[in-house]
Structure formats: structure tokens, C-alpha cells
Amino acid sequence: MERIILDVDTGLDDAVALFLAAGLEEISIEAVIATAGNVGLDKTVENTLNVLETAGIRCPVYKGADKPLVRKPIEAGDFHGKTGLDGPVFAPRQFQQAQDKDGIEELIKLVKANPHQLSIVSVGPLTDLALAFEQDPSVARLCKQIIIMGGSFSRGNVTESAEFNTFADPEAAERVFSSGAKMVLFPLDCTRQVTLSRNRLSDFQTRKGLSNAVFCACMESYTANYTKRGQGEPQMHDPLCVAYLVDPSKVETEYCTVSVDIKEGPTYGKTTKVATISENGVLIAKRIDIPWFWTLVERALANLP
Numbered sequence: 664m665e666r667i668i669l670d671v672d673t674g675l676d677d678a679v680a681l682f683l684a685a686g687l688e689e690i691s692i693e694a695v696i697a698t699a700g701n702v703g704l705d706k707t708v709e710n711t712l713n714v715l716e717t718a719g720i721r722c723p724v725y726k727g728a729d730k731p732l733v734r735k736p737i738e739a740g741d742f743h744g745k746t747g748l749d750g751p752v753f754a755p756r757q758f759q760q761a762q763d764k765d766g767i768e769e770l771i772k773l774v775k776a777n778p779h780q781l782s783i784v785s786v787g788p789l790t791d792l793a794l795a796f797e798q799d800p801s802v803a804r805l806c807k808q809i810i811i812m813g814g815s816f817s818r819g820n821v822t823e824s825a826e827f828n829t830f831a832d833p834e835a836a837e838r839v840f841s842s843g844a845k846m847v848l849f850p851l852d853c854t855r856q857v858t859l860s861r862n863r864l865s866d867f868q869t870r871k872g873l874s875n876a877v878f879c880a881c882m883e884s885y886t887a888n889y890t891k892r893g894q895g896e897p898q899m900h901d902p903l904c905v906a907y908l909v910d911p912s913k914v915e916t917e918y919c920t921v922s923v924d925i926k927e928g929p930t931y932g933k934t935t936k937v938a939t940i941s942e943n944g945v946l947i948a949k950r951i952d953i954p955w956f957w958t959l960v961e962r963a964l965a966n967l968p
Contacts, residue, residue, distance in 0.1 A: 664689060664690070664691050665689060665690050665691065665782055665908045665909075666691045666693050666777070666780060666781050666782070667684065667690060667691070667692060667693060667781065667782045667783070667784050667905075667908065668693055668694050668695070668696065668770060668773060668774075668781055668782075668783045668784070669681065669684060669692060669694075669695045669696070669783075669784050669786075670695075670696045670698060670727065670770075670783060670784065670785040670786070670787060670791050670792065671695060671696070671697055671698070671707070671711055671786055671787055671901075672697070672698050672699065672700025672701045672702070672707045672747075672786070672787030672788065673697060673701070673707050673710035673711040673714060673747060673748060674700075674701035674702065674707075674710070674739065674743035674747045674748060675743050675744075675748060675749075675750070675881045675882070675884060675885040675897075676786075676885065676897075676898075676899060676900050676901045676902065677701070677710075677711075677786055677787070677901050678710070678714045678748060678877070678878070678881045679878065679881070679882075679899065679901065679902040679960070680784070680786055680901040680902040680904065680905050681695075681711070681714045681715060681718065682714065682718055682874055682877075682878055682960075682963055682964060682967065683902045683905040683906065683959060683960060683963045684784070684905045685715070685718035685719075685720045685874075685963070685967060686718065686874070686962065686963025686964060686965075686966040686967045687905075687909060687959060687962065687963050687966070688966070689908070689909045690905065690908060690909070692720060692722045693722065693773060693781060694722055694723045694724070694725065694769065694770075694773060695711055695715065695722060695723070695724045695725070696724075696725045696726075696727045696766035696767075696769075696770060696791055697710075697711040697724065697725070697726060697727060697761075697766070698727035698728050698766075698787050698788060698790055698791050699727075699728060699729050699730060699731075699736060699788070699790070700738075700739070700787035700788045700827075700828065700831055701738060701739045701743045701747045701787070701827075702738050702739075702743065702745075702746065702747035703729070703736070703738070704726060704727070704728075704729040706746055706747045706748075707747060707787075708724070708726055708761050709746075710746065710747050710748040711724055712724055712756060712759040712760065712761065713748070713751075713753040713756065713759075714748075714877070715759050716753070716756045716757070716758065716759040717753065717873055717874050717877050717967075717968070718874050718967050718968070719967065719968045720759075721758060721759070723762050723769070724759065724760075724761050724762060725761065725762050725764060725765065725766030725769050725770075726761055726762075726765070726766050727766040727767060727790065727791040728767070728788075728790040728791050728794060730790075731788065731790055731831060731832035731834070731835065732790060732793060732794075732832055732834045732835050732838075733832075733834045734831075734832065734833070734834070736831075737821075737830070737831055739821075739827055743884075743885075743888075744884060744888075748881065749884050750880040750881050750882075750883055750884030750885075751876075751877040751880035751881055752880075753877075766791060767791055767794045767795050767798065768798075770783075770791065770792075770795050770802070771795050771798060771799050771802050774795075774802050774805050774806055775799070775801070775802065775805060778805045779805060779806075779807050780807055781806060781807055782806065782807045782808050782809070782810060782908060783806050783808075783809045783810070784809075784810045784904050784905060784908070785809060785810070785811045785812070785813075785904075786811075786812040786828070786900070786901035786904055787828055787831075788828050788829075788831040788832040788835060788836075789811070789813065789828070789829075789832060789835040789836045789838075789839045790832045790835045792809065792835070792839050793832070793834070793835035793836075793838040793839055794835075796838060796839065796842050796844075797838070800842075803839075803842035803843055803844040804843055804844060804845075806844055806845065807845070808844075808845045808846065808847060809839075809844050809845065809846045809847070810846075810847045810849070810904040810905075810907055810908065811839075811846060811847065811848050811849065811904070812828060812849045812854065812900050812901050812903070812904050813826055813828035813829045813836060813848065813849075813850065813934075814826050814828075814829050814836070814848060814850040814851070814921065814923075814934035815829075815850050815851035815852060815933075815934060816850055816852050816934060816935070816936050816947075817851070817852055818851075819851070819932075819933070820851060821932075822929070822931075822932065823929070824924075824929065824930045824931075824932065824933035825930075825931065825932030825933050825934075826850065826851050826932070826934070829923060829932045829933075829934055830931070830932035831932075833923050833924065833925045833931060833932040834923075834925050836923045836932075836934070837922065837923040837925050840920075840921045840922065840923060840945060841922075845942075846945045846946065847904075847907060847911075847916070847945070847946045847947075847948065848921065848945050848946070848947050848948065849900070849903050849904050849907070849948045850934065850947065850948070851900070852949070853903065853914075853947075853948040853949055853950060853951060854898055854899065854900040854903055855898050856950065856951070856953065857898065857899040857903060857951060857953055857956060858895065858896035858897060858898050858899065859882055859885070859886065859896055859897050859899060860896055861886070861896075863957065864879065864882050864883070864886065867879050867882070867964070870964070870965075872964065872965070872967060872968060873967075873968050874964055874967035874968055875964045875965075875967070878964055882897065885897040899956070902956075902960070903948070903951055903956065906951070906955075906956050906959050907948070907951075909959060910955075913951060913952040913955050913956075914948050914949075914950070914951045914952075915948070915949045915950040915951075916946045916947060916948055916949060917938065917946075917947050917949060918938070918939050918940065918941050918942065918943065918944045918945070918946055918947070919936035919937055919938050919939055919944050919945055919947050920936065920937050920939050920943075920944040920945065921934055921935070921936050921944070921945045921947070922934070922935050922937075923935075
């Protein structure tokens with residue numbers, strides 16, 4: 664059983680990551696921290712609570728950072744809608760509410776109370792982790808591992824050079840990548856390979872269950888936003904990080920050191936990799952078993968209300 668802390672900026676593909684973590688027997692969600700990213704913090708918190716309530720998951724949800732370390736905030740509403748989760752309509756919540764305690768302080772406490780036992784799945788800007796490592800540098804090496812969606816070693820998706828999560832807080836990303844923590848990184852080079860076809864979405868639309876219905880509503884919006892921009896089928900970035908925890912052997916990887924350009928200019932937020940010997944760098948995902956990934960999504964949704 665993989666015990667995880669999820670750090671999310673819940674938009675449409677984050678919702679899939681949450682459903683995947685909630686529905687797989689191999690994973691136990693210990694806590695979720697919502698951070699600013701795809702949209703502002705108030706919206707990412709609401710979106711996170713709504714998805715977890717839909718999935719029937721009772722776990723503490725904390726608020727993380729409401730802005731990047733240095734740069735001005737940017738958002739990705741073009742892909743996720745004004746709410747960050749446009750598409751589904753949620754009923755009033757019965758049990759899920761955000762905790763009053765600070766998410767970054769709680770992350771530190773949880774990791775220190777469970778050394779080398781908790782994996783952190785970070786699928787938004789890396790601000791929360793950077794702040795946690797700044798407050799207590801020992802936390803970086805006390806995590807079992809950190810699975811990150813971010814970066815690109817080819818073309819970016821918010822600028823020519825940079826991927827959104829890294830561009831949203833380059834200084835935080837640079838701090839985390841140089842922290843010495845055991846890390847696995849899913850960059851755009853890998854996540855762009857996994858897309859949701861119209862036929863697959865149609866198949867999901869024939870299935871029952873509230874979580875499945877919300878998943879489909881999210882993916883309909885996601886598909887429409889990709890189509891509107893002429894960018895093909897929607898890409899399943901964030902849930903790949905959760906899938907990795909179930910069976911790392913399904914992912915082809917390489918060890919590299921990763922650096923982030925933190926100088927303002929056309930390459931601000933660009934990630935660069937240099938091959939290194941095993942375990943002296945970041946484990947970077949290159950390819951994932953795509954049919955296997957979709958079997959996980961199907962199983963997770965089938966297990967949920």
C-alpha cells in the first residue's frame with residue numbers, strides 16, 4: 664500500500680489524478696494540499712473538496728500557497744475554465760471541508776512523523792514543497808519519494824520553452840530539483856503521449872456511477888478546450904504520477920540532473936536535463952504503458968461511488 668500526500672491545483676486533469684488515487688486499492692490518501700496554480704487558491708480548494716466528496720474520500724484537505732515565491736501569479740483558465748473545473752455540477756457537500764491548519768506546516772509534520780513512508784504526488788506548481796524544504800530542509804530526504812508532473816525537455820505548453828507548472832513558479836522548481844530528495848519527474852515529453860480519444864470517452868459515458876459521470880463531464884470540457892485550440896486529443900498529464908506508484912515497471916525512465924532557468928526572459932522556466940549515474944539525480948519518465956494506464960482509470964472509477 665502506497666501512502667501518499669497529494670499536492671494539487673485542481674483543474675480537469677488533476678481531477679482524474681484524484682479519482683485515480685481515490686479508487687485504486689494500492690493507494691491510501693493520507694492528506695491533500697490544494698495550492699494556487701491552474702486557478703487561484705480559493706477555487707483550487709473548492710474543486711479539490713468537491714472531487715474528493717464525489718469520490719467518497721474522507722481525508723484532511725489543507726490550503727497551501729496562494730502565490731509563487733517570486734514571480735507574479737499566472738493561471739491556466741483557458742484549458743480548465745473560469746472555475747478551474749468547468750463542466751461538472753456538484754451538489755452541496757455533506758462532509759468535506761478544508762482544515763484550518765496551514766498545509767505546508769502539516770506536510771512537514773506528516774513527513775517527519777512518518778519518515779521514509781510517505782510519497783508526495785505534486786501535480787501543480789512546486790511552491791508548497793519549496794516552502795516546506797525552506798522551513799525544514801530535512802523534510803526533502805525524509806519523503807519516501809516525490810512524484811512530480813512538470814517541465815519539458817522539448818517544446819513547452821505555456822511558452823515555447825516552458826511547461827505550465829514549472830513556469831508558474833520557476834524558483835520553487837529549481838529549489839525542489841536541487842533539494843536532494845528522491846524524485847520521479849513526468850515531463851511533457853512523456854505525458855503528451857497519453858491522450859483521451861473520443862471513442863474512449865464515449866465508452867466511459869456508457870458506464871454508471873457519480874464519479875464516472877463527473878469524470879466524463881470534466882473530460883468533455885477538457886476535450887472541447889483542446890479542440891477549440893486545434894491541439895488534438897486532451898493529454899492526461901497529472902494522473903500518470905499516480906499510476907506510477909501502482910507499478911513503476913510500467914514506466915521507462917532515465918536518471919538526470921534537472922535545472923530550471925530562473926532568469927527572466929524568453930527561456931524563463933525552461934527545464935534542462937543532463938544524464939547522470941543512477942540515483943544521483945531525478946528519475947525522469949520517458950514512456951508509460953498506455954493500455955495499462957487506462958485499465959487503472961477504468962478500475963478506479965468502477966470502485967468509486
